[in-house]
Amino acid sequence: MFLKEYLSDIYHATKSLLTGMKRTGYYFVHPKEIITEQYPDNRETLKMADRFRGEVIMPHDANNEHACTGCTACELACPNATIKIITKFDVTPEGKKKKALDTFVYHLELCTMCNLCVEACPTDAIKMGQNFEHSVYDRSMLLKKLNKPGSKIREGVE
Amino acid sequence: MYSQTEILKEPEINSSNSAEGELVINIGPQHPATHGVLHLVVTLNGETVKKVEPHLGYIHRSIEKMCESLSYRQFIYVTSRMDYLSAHVNNHACAMTVEKAMQIEVPTRAQYIRVIMDELTRIASHELWWGALAMDLGAFTPFFYAFRERETINDIMEQTCGARLTMNYMVPGGVMADIHPSFQQKVKDFIKLFKSNIDEYDELVTGSVIFQSRMKGVGCLSKEDAISYGCTGPVARGSGVHCDIRKIYPYEIYKQVEFNEIIETAGDSFSRYLVRIKEMKESIKIIEQLIDNIPEGDYQAKTKAVLKLPKGEFYTRVETARGELGVYIVSEGGTTPYRIKFRSPGFSNLSALDHMVRGSKIGDLMATMGTLDLVIPDIDR
């Protein structure tokens, strides 16, 4: 009886090991199953999901106009002090002073892509961009100004 | 904070009690098997483990203190950084605590989405654990097979939540955005892929005689000890403790879903392994029940811009992939929590490690640690 157990032990052990080898062997002879993505080579075909959060961007239209009123809702919503909004006072044709965005400072190096600023924005002035290739040689290069030079607020955005 | 010399100072090891013939080795903070920066001071007698003493804190960010200065909308994203493999579930627990305190009714659609996301996260987490466990035992190949499936989940997450690991998708009152139009199809594709591939796991690892001999009878934890050490999740369920929060204190729509709480009674590493493998299948069952029945409606309840919790104490428990996560908020009525405590599952599970591995071999220490499924940021917080 002992010998029978001993032999069946060996048989089952060998069988289980061969089953495992069959699985790896299967993949060895089926190169089609390879899932490697050759990243820098596939940049042309690489499409990020449209909701992917890579960085905060401020879309500008053809007239170099954005929708940011400088209300600082995003600045307040940000948990990491990533956003700093510097406002200025524009003078409207009627002669009234109006608060407007001067510079939208964005610290990419502090950003955790939590999307809270985008959620907080009442005018949809900012959104999440899909660019993920952020590496630079100097940390200061991660400090960005989101509003383009000379841009102004779009008509009708309050 | 520290001067250069202090950092360079030799780490102090409890050399006072190392008797003749005992060897004290530092496993970690940089070690292939500790999955992060866990530092174990192991006292050995030859190959036999005499004592294991975890030293924590290498990745302590004091999230609890940080949260005290963050608003109730902001603090959720930080919790993704605790147990990063169950980021969704952590966010979920926090959102639920806020909802409970403010009595916000979450729309049914949001509840469905949340539960599906939770279960996907659970599968992804268990996949990673499976691969990492096999790697701890010296088999590299399973890791890649596990990641193949996990990648599909990450793609689904990326498409709907916008991020792959730290999603911050749950907000008080629901979820941040509606599901992506192709979400349901992608999840169904994943289920199909997963069902065809889960057998490979058994072929490659579960059935293997080497794996079984490494796992069976190793790192035993009795039911009483599991409860006393506060173990939860698959660790406790492997010892026969009924502790699935989804079953005993159902939240969201878990009450309406049919699934089994997986219980194994042996209490060794292999039963913990089986619990997790079976749990993945149960999670698939839950997703299958929900994915086609997501009701129409809002994905987010209307909430005020600034959330203020009433004065009081609020505690929520959820089941993460590693066990019971508790969020304990003490509010003074302001916009930020007065004190917040995260009862992390890994912390309690780790405390049982010493008890489990005393007297076994170094290889068993690795196997047991692998089945505890430790995520160090979750332990350190």
Added chain:
Amino acid sequence: MTNEEVKEFVLGIHPSAVFDETGEWLNIQIDAAEWKRLAKLLRNAPFNFDYLFCLTCIDWKTFMTMVYHLSSTTHRHTIVIKAKVDRADARIESVVDVWKTAEFHEREVYDLFGVHFTNHPDLRRLILTDDFEGYPLRKDYDDPVNMIKL
């Protein structure tokens, strides 16, 4: 098993306990000195509160409160025990021999709040370095270098 039974039981041991049922679970405010005796009795029959799932501390600036969340795996009942400890000389008896999980949790609280647990088998800093000064989770702790203020 109801809250009333627990109340009655606790009052029998510790007459000056204060109860609060406004929250989700029964809150019992006790004296720190009585805690260990009560813990042992609660752990055993009839209630069998064998599962200590959360052990933490709250700093109320003038005093501190130890909070123990206890649950019974047989009765599925949860209670919260609170014990006031002095802030200058925070001291409470350890419950490691009642619930083993308390060992790590107490060390964590000792580390971050500076509550001294008497009779703890191995009360050392768990997270911070042994020569660290101060208790970071106390409200008056200030670290101008590492803390980011918004």
Added chain:
Amino acid sequence: MFSLQGITSGIQSFLHARFSASGVLIFESLIVILLATTLFALLGLVLVWMERKVAAQMQIRLGPNRVGPMGIFQTSADTLKLILKEGLTPDGADKLLFNLAPFVVMVVAMLLLAPIAFAKGFQVWDINIGVLYITAVSSLSVIGILMAGWASNNKYSLLGAMRSGAQIVSYELSAGLSILTIVVLTGSLQLGDIINAQQNGWWLFKGHIPVIIAFVIFIIAATAETNRAPFDMAEAESELTAGFHTEYSGMKFALFFLAEYINIFIVCAIAATLFLGGWMPLHIGNWQGFNHLMDYIPSSIWFFAKTFALIFLIMWFRWTFPRLRVDQLLNLEWKYLLPISLFNLLLVTVIAILGWHF
């Protein structure tokens, strides 16, 4: 037919015509040293590349694919990097032993090269106790590993070295016993004789089931002796980070790394020689036509094909199985492999005495 035998005898007669006997010996030694070193370098590069490619394919990856076509120059680039790296010697290490250890391991691997017949008539030294020589020399490599582990002054290294010692000493037994089955069948310790005995069929096919069992045991023991997964207790990266070579860096590490692969090559070459006929083409009994057809394939190709097939098998093990625990490793040897190989040897002896083999 192209044959390496022609070249070797050509060189020999060329040298004999010009130099005295001792001069010929010196020249031949120089040639052998040159060839052996080249072979080592080439084998190291090829085997490491092969391992990475095999692993990648099994792990549904591509593997190295940047340096050169299919990444074939990847290992050359790695070697270049390792040569350029600083070789650190830790404080408190026994400097002499620490620096000597990689060379001991390497020299042992080189010595083992001597009796191996790479092709018909292409052999450094057909010593008449070839098999004994192999078993004796191969057990020396453990000294290098123990030296490395001890001299590093590192607890991981020490544990790894001790494990390695226990392991190699035990697995020598069953490896030796499996080799003995062939010696019993052939009646000679000389590798040339063993190969010639397989003229009408390889021992694996001629010797019935006992030889197949011996072959399987030899492969297992060889895997263990070369410290390869699932028996890589000495390195066990999840337990001992890198085991006995934890403290090594730069070229000294590269020597260990190279020696591991050379050892694999050598044990596989020995297995191929003993069980699969070495350079002997596949001959089946007295099927003259078939045998002649097989003879058209050069003997060196036969040898390398067999060896690399066995190397692939060992790599296949590595990328499939989890690692054994140290006590299970010894259990496997003492409870399973050793009794089986003892019994097996008895069977083979009976077969050999009664002449039951083909």
